[in-house]
Amino acid sequence: xxxxxxxxxxxxxxxxxxxxxxxxxxxxxxxxxxxxxxxxxxxxxxxxxxxxxxxxxxxxxxxxxxxxxxxxxxxxxxxxxxxxxxxxxxxxxxxxxxxxxxxxxxxxxxxxxxxxxxxxx
Amino acid sequence: xxxxxxxxxxxxxxxxxxxxxxxxxxxxxxxxxxxxxxxxxxxxxxxxxxxxxxxxxxxxxxxxxxxxxxxxxxxxxxxxxxxxxxxxxxxxxxxxxxxxxxxxxxxxxxxx
Numbered sequence: 001x002x003x004x005x006x007x008x009x010x011x012x013x014x015x016x017x018x019x020x021x022x023x024x025x026x027x028x029x030x031x032x033x034x035x036x037x038x039x040x041x042x043x044x045x046x047x048x049x050x051x052x053x054x055x056x057x058x059x060x061x062x063x064x065x066x067x068x069x070x071x072x073x074x075x076x077x078x079x080x081x082x083x084x085x086x087x088x089x090x091x092x093x094x095x096x097x098x099x100x101x102x103x104x105x106x107x108x109x110x111x112x113x114x115x116x117x118x119x120x121x
Numbered sequence: 122x123x124x125x126x127x128x129x130x131x132x133x134x135x136x137x138x139x140x141x142x143x144x145x146x147x148x149x150x151x152x153x154x155x156x157x158x159x160x161x162x163x164x165x166x167x168x169x170x171x172x173x174x175x176x177x178x179x180x181x182x183x184x185x186x187x188x189x190x191x192x193x194x195x196x197x198x199x200x201x202x203x204x205x206x207x208x209x210x211x212x213x214x215x216x217x218x219x220x221x222x223x224x225x226x227x228x229x230x231x232x233x
Contacts (some may be wrong), residue, residue, distance in 0.1 A: 044207070044223045045223075110154075114164075115163060
């Protein structure tokens with residue numbers, strides 16, 4: 001099956017530093033990658049949608065200058081949290097979308113990464 | 122009101138019990154996903170439905186498009202089924218791109 005990896009799986013950093021999180025599709029090419037944030041006991045919230053070679057589309061309320069997304073290839077997207085603060089502490093999850101076919105039709109399927117837990121001190 | 126509502130929010134069951142988790146949505150969708158999230162955080166996609174019913178092992182998912190409702194059933198539940206189960210609907214977004222809107226999840230604990 002399709003595998004999506006994230007690195008690192010967890011990171012602790014000091015306030016004011018920048019943190020980069022990588023999302024890779026290991027055995028398929030992803031047409032689109034999504035970045036989500038999940039606070040404790042809450043559901044996933046979409047932060048941005050990223051297509052290879054183009055600028056990411058950010059959801060309302062998500063600062064694009066704070067959460068920099070680079071989608072350099074069809075298998076790699078990165079999220080950089082710039083000048084991180086304690087309120088940025090969260091669980092960040094990426095997913096990668098690819099086109100699948102089941103014999104009758106084609107459809108986009110999302111495969112999720114294992115997540116990255118960011119703690120900002 | 123959330124666009125995707127799940128019930129119950131928390132569910133405790135005894136091993137072997139039949140479990141049902143419900144999901145209702147208020148938007149037009151192209152598909153509905155059931156996801157499983159374990160305590161470590163990783164998410165696994167269980168089903169993607171656009172109509173009818175799907176079965177995989179002890180898991181069954183159904184969807185009624187007219188009523189905008191889906192159910193996830195677990196037969197002969199086991200402690201290893203303990204996890205958060207999340208309903209997510211796929212909506213069209215910015216042309217051809219689809220995005221998922223997530224429910225708040227159902228925390229299931231199956232006791233031995």
